[in-house]
Amino acid sequence: MLMERFAADPTASVPKACHGWTETMGAYRFFGNDSVDWRDILAPHWQQTQQRMGAEPVVLCLQDTTELDFNGQEAIGLGPLSYEAQRGMYLHPTYAVTPQREPLGVLDAWMWARQKRDKFGKRGGPKESLRWIEGYERIAEMALELPSTRLVYVADREADLMALMLRAHELGTPADWLIRAAHNRCLPDGEKLWQRTVSGKPVGEIAFTMGSRHGVKARTVRQQLWVQRVDLPAGEGKTVAATSIVAREFDAPAGAKPIEWRLLTNRSAASLDDAIQLIDWYRARWEIETLFNILKNACRVEALQLSAIERLERALALFMVVAWRIAHLMRLGRTCPDLDADLFFDPDEIRGAYLLTSVKQPAKPTLNEVLRLIARLGGFLGRKSDGEPGVKTIWLGLKEVHVAAKTLRGLRAVDDGDNCV
Structure with missing residues (x-):
């Protein structure tokens, strides 16, 4: 019933979305029920998402993190955000979409609040980079359950971790990975990764329309592509084989910052079409930003007035499904x-x-x-x-x-x- 109420009026507060005082109090009792785990709330949606994935030849499993600002609220369990004085929590979902960007659903999620720094400037709690590695492990498990579907882990620069690539290699890479590179690594022969990648002639070009976002108008982007197969050092004499791709914009409009992407993937790219396909898959990563936009601006989750982080987690489990439904409707209306x-x-x-x-x-x-x-x-x-x-x-x-x-x-x-x- 709560899902129906929130889906029908995603911008409303809890009291406004519910039909009267009885439903409102029931909603708050539900969010405050310690016997209800947020994972149990999402479990049916996870199952349905996996069924939808099984009907697709390729599924992109997008991962990213967003911070939820509850500054000024007294909810128990919140922690600092990017600025130490802010109070809030973090949400890190895995979002399944097709290469044509049709949203299939939320697959997994991490939710946590940071601990305050101690007198030495260090934080307690689990290492936050583990969420990227555990996220891949979850997708790898699912890949074994979906033998007819190729799963591709797609993430931005924060996921550029050798520990993640090495873990995928140890598991036999049951799911592909495609990550935007953050580190210009030193290769075994001493040359730098990005310099090696662009040392030869580009293999070709790609052109696409970059949609409007954050007040920037839509425009056509043309990029030259370089592709290089490399061995990345993984410590103790180990290496991980990867394909490095650099996509560099040329003839950008005056005043516009040229768009350049540096990507790493386990997949080989033997032809220009292979490289273009990987670029298109990475561009689909924007769909998880759309999910975050809906959560914050349509569902207005940062306006939730709940007294503890556990209650916020239960509410967020519901609203992630509502946000997916809105994104799904938009995409199906087009396709x-x-x-x-x-x-x-x-x-x-x-x-x-x-x-x-x-x-x-x-x-x-x-x-x-x-x-x-x-x-x-x-x-x-x-x-x-x-x-x-x-x-x-x-x-x-x-x-x-x-x-x-x-x-x-x-x-x-x-x-x-x-x-x-």
């Missing part, structure tokens, strides 16, 4: 626009979208038609140049549709014979 809308919305939500936009409802509304109407209620203009709606206008529109559906149900319940609802 499968002709699906029946009633597969995703109940009849009152569909009718509410048409009533609020003064559009005549057809006999079989499609997913894309209903999503565009919902997005219009959230501020989407729907001009030819606007493309398809994004997650922000969808989540804002869902709030309006929820109110309309609730009104329709209320009018029907009156049943006084004076309405035609």
